[in-house]
Amino acid sequence: MVSSVMWQAAAFFMIMFQCSVRGQISYSIPEEMAKGSIVGNISQGLGLDLKRLKSGKARIFAGDNTEFVGLNNERGILLTEEKIDREALCAKTTPCALHLQVIFENPMEWYDVTVEITDINDNAPIFLKGEITFEISESAVTGARFMLENAIDLDVGSNCHLSYSLKPTDNFVLSLQSQTDSDRNMEMVLQKALDRENKKQLSLLLTAMDGGEPQLTSTVRIHVTVLDINDNPPVFNHRVYKATLSENTPEDTVITFVSASDADEGSNAIIMYYMSGNGDVNDLFMVEARSGEISLKGSADFEKASRYQINIQARDQGGLSDSCKVIIDLTDMNDNKPMISIVSMSNSISEESRPGMVVAMLNVNDLDSGLNGQVHCHINDNIPFAIASSSSFFSLQTEQELDREREAEYNISVICTDEGVPALSSSVSLRVQISDVNDNAPVFEKTNYEASVVENNTPGLSIISVKASDADWNQNARVSYILEDSTVNGVSVSSYVSVQPDSGLVTAMRSFDYETLKHFHFRVKAQDGGSPPLSSDVTVKITIQDQNDNAPQVLYPVQTGGSVLWLRLCHVLQMLDISSLKWWLLMWTLDRMPGSPINYRKLQTERCLKWVYRMEK
Template identity: 85%
Template sequence: MAFFVMWHGAVFFMILSRYAVKGQISYSIPEEIPKGSIVENNSQGLGLDLKRLNSGKARIFAGDNRRFVGLNKEKGILLTEEKIDREALCAKTTPCASHLQLILENPMQKYDVTVEIIDINDNAPSFPKGEIRFEISETAVTGARFMLENPIDLDVGTNSHLSYSLKPTDNFILSSQGQTDGDKNMEMVLQKALDRENKEKLSLMLTAVDGGEPSLTSTVRIHVTVLDANDNPPVFSQRVYKATFAEITPKDTVIASVSASDADEGSNAIITYYMSSTGDVNDLFTVDTRSRDIRLKGSADFEKASRYQFNIQARDQGGLSDSCKVIIDLTDINDNKPIISIVSMSNSISEQSRPGTVVAMLNVNDFDSGMNGRVHCYRNDNIPFTIASSSSFFSLQTEQELDREKEAEYNISVICSDEGVPALSSSVSLRVQISDVNDNAPVFEKSNYEAFVVENNTPGLSIFTVKASDADWNQNARVSYILEDSIVNGVSISSYVSVHPESGLITAVRSFDYETLKDFHFRVKAQDGGSPPLSSNVTVKVTVQDHNDNAPQVLYPVQTGASVVAEIVPRAADVGYLVTKVVAVDVDSGQNAWLSYKLQKATDRALFEVGLQNGEIRTVRQVTDKDAVKQKLTVVVEDNGQPSRSAVVSINVAVADSFPEVLSEFTDFTHEKQYNDSLTFYLVLALAAVSFLFITCVVVIISVKIYRWRQSRFLYQSNLPVIPYYPPHYADTGVTGTLPHGYNYEVCMTTDSRKSDCKFSTLGRQNVLVVDPSFTETMQHTIKKKCSIDGLRITKSQKPPNTDWRFPPNQRPGPSGQHRFHTLQQRWTPYEKSRAGARPEEAGAGAGVIAGTGPWPNPPTEAEQLQAMMAAANEERNTHRFETSGRK
């Protein structure tokens, strides 16, 4: 690329060389070109198009260098931002170049750009003084040399090559003397002896012309005063003096010494020393005019200049002089810390960033040289980042995968240290935040939950709260709770409970009934707000606790509104005679189902007592003739709930030895009740119906007995062996309860009680006599009565109740159903809400006892069942006798 620059009427044709190697590019431009001049098309130089420059936010980074070049991203060209003066920028340093960086982002890229400033001849030579004066003795011999102060040309190269001319040349001519460093000293040589008497003062004109195109000139006037008789000039011992000192050398230190001698004597031998340099040298060094010592009078900086050169002139009193060159080298000291500049930085990166992702780009410069300027950067420990270097640029990169849940933010200290002794370092702090990614599912505080709720709760009751946490942040950590659909007892779980989507509060939708539902399970899902969302679930068990909301139910004796049925106690009954047993159950559980029996009212409290736990009504003392036939007892059955619930049962007890006595007494009892005539009519009608049913049953029973007698005769006459079979005392019916399982009663009766046949069997479904339903009703009524003590009690086979045994922990109190009688078979069948456990005989000694509870009520024994059956048979016999005696 060619640039044409007009300067002082001259045109310079310059070809700017350009090369680009691995991200580097160099340009050359002349100084003094106007502001806004085109430097180069940058996109073509780097192989980049305009889109890449704009998308990468291209910019020029100059660091600590002076920035005089800018980038036009729309056109992809470099432009000068100011008028460039090479002499002010680089002085005598060649080549004069500025190092810039072109920075691109997305992805981050860096290109080194070097712009070299080409010198033009824009500075004329300049003499240090406006005039030069010499005092020369007339005795000066031909060939005497007088050193002239060289002019200064700030240009470099050929532009600083000077040529001189001296006019007039009658006595003096110019002579140049080369130095070891290539410079030339101009001297004025006496070619014709001076004659002070002929001409005392001479005036000469010295002209300096540089080598530029066009050339520039400068002149200085030389005044020569001719002195008398000093014909020996001073002479230095050596032409060049060299010295070295460190840049931290304190002021007023002697750096070097020069030495000159003069063969003359007297005042003509007195030598005075002068420095013939200007500018920075005079500000930094000084020479003692008498002692010849060169001293440091300023602060030297190796980073500004590493070598200083100047001339020392020795002059005697007669005006003769000599000169020498002094070269002083400055040694570098590690006195500059590295300078860190943040070129580009990302304040936040994703936790899914791959290793090697660039987080920040740094530029580090150290103005020292050699080992003192070599820089290494490192970061603080225990962070997943590393630093990669390229020349003076360092990039901070991820070293491994990041996890925001472990560390959401990093404060990174980047420390850059040089290799000097001692080393100097600088640091910069970078703050990098890790952005969240939804990579964590919600986690419940427990693996499963269990909640308790008392039955009969109000709908909307808060039961329990589940809690889940998410390690993510913001929306990814926002947890919502969802009730997973499931089926409990054939209906959806949503009809039982609901879950608040934000708080996780579990609320009852309905009122629970312990007797229907004891516990149920469901699952709650916790889902976060990420995309896609993550979730987890937990199982919640809700246990319904029992509340004492059911009163005890009396199973026996059966209460009817107009019942006059009475339990018969013979007058010969001993103390502790079992009159009857109150059987009650409570469909609640635990303490709410523990029942106790109390005698509330009695005609004679001194005659009867009720077992607290078993409900057995027994005589307290011996029955006497003075005791009233009609005894009425009121028994209260209470549970152990808080508050307790109770049921009341009324029992009529007849103290008599014969049925007519009982009948007449309780007939009077009905009259005492003042029943109206209509009720009496219905009672008589019912009695007639019962009598008819009784006769029908007797006929059917006799027929069955005759049929069986014939079968047995047939079996006896056959040769087949007869093996009797006795079933076990307890048959497993698949239900639980404190009462025995099904019993079958087979009764055969005649008018003679001694010939009556009563069989008892525990076999579930054998020998069941099915009769007319009316007979069933009659038997249901009459089976409540107790048989008299004469000949029908079988106390020897009766198993005595034991009030001291206790139930094991899994025991439930008593059966919870009602008695249902099917013909002559008495079956104890519990309802669905029954609470029952193992029988005392099955519990075993090691079954354990619930602490703090008393014994529970005993179920009716086999003997009691048999007694009830025999009482019914005896009552039928007495009824039959009564009817027979009435007919007579």
């Protein structure tokens, strides 16, 4: 394992970042770094102030929900959350990278972050078998080849470049042949004829060494049993066989055939075929021992592996064998629906939101490749929203101005479809509520109101109701009615009528007299509860209806002296503009002045009052 000093050196030697376009940043770190190790300064890399990291509530989003890397908002740096094992994370895939997003709120935005995990030499080569056994005829000719299974090294790059040594080399030497897939086929080649009578059993030690620093090794013991009389090994028609297979092909489907021939006769010419390889190959494929038919026995998935290599050995009854390699390439089928994840969403937005406001952020991923993995998303028609894409992220945005009074809530279906044939799709429903602003004033049901009241009514009589409605919601739609200040015959209108604030009911504050007031009008204001409030007003006209409440009076003959006196007093009182109380006190005194009959004085008093009222009106 690498020392702590070498770990620190590797961490400082890592490639810090490279921005190809705005919003994308890359880092490189070696695997197995200690928890809390610095990955990179995200604040400097993105050119963001630390205040933005805090106010935007910056956080890391990993699509597979595995949090290997965390964000320290106080320092603006990325830190490892745990030790990262590159082999567990990516196996043989190179480069091995974590694809993350740094998510900000208020306003919503994101940046793509790629963290490449580089390999260290922390895995020694491994032989799958504890020992290897061969039964080889003593008649095997020099140059005969015996296939050996390669060791497996979980590392990548130079750390997994293996070299081999075989000891002793009295009878056998190693042969490593490069194949078209850049792998090497290892064989044990007979360089000196075997003599069963001289030595019946041979024991060799095969050592595998990787290319890492420091170098790691592994060994396996080879046991060779020398058989008597069989001088022709099987020979394959081809060293490499190739086949193509569609993923999701039914089990028991025949893929290809391998064939070998043996020049011997009888039992020495009977060939049996054997397959060797790792666990995945053995689980997926099988070879028919006598025919060489290779068939599928499991479920092949392109998303797990796109290519398989199978080593086939042909062995005759005398123990001679030959080997070949079968390369099977898988073709992708559109068998994965797009996967939709809601990264962030606002459940409620104001109706005064401007076009382009981000409402929700979605991460969409399709495991297929090529066109099968290309995804397009759309939403239902005739709504003031649109969807925009950036890499695997999609954002739902407002496209038009909103009006809560027209539509208070939207149920938005986001449908994501790939380009496969046939196409596969997934959907998710988003519910967005539109919050109200006070943008509508109350509106009266009528442009004006009219009502009539029979004179001599009782105070408190309900006359008419005015009604206004407000298209807004809740407090913004709560209407109150207010009697606007004005005068009737010089007196405040509030002494004539009142308006109930909640219901708009107009009631009489006094008893009306047709002989002094035939009609009057006033204005009522409807005001909502918004901030600031909005209002509108309407005119209300009240007509007084006459009743037969006055008996005929004898006006002639009159007493001239008294009549003139009362008329002059009426002029004086009208000019004085005195209060109502003093007015009635004076009239009460005048009514009791001597010099004329009582009935006549009362008649003159009433005439004087009516005359003054008419003059004021």
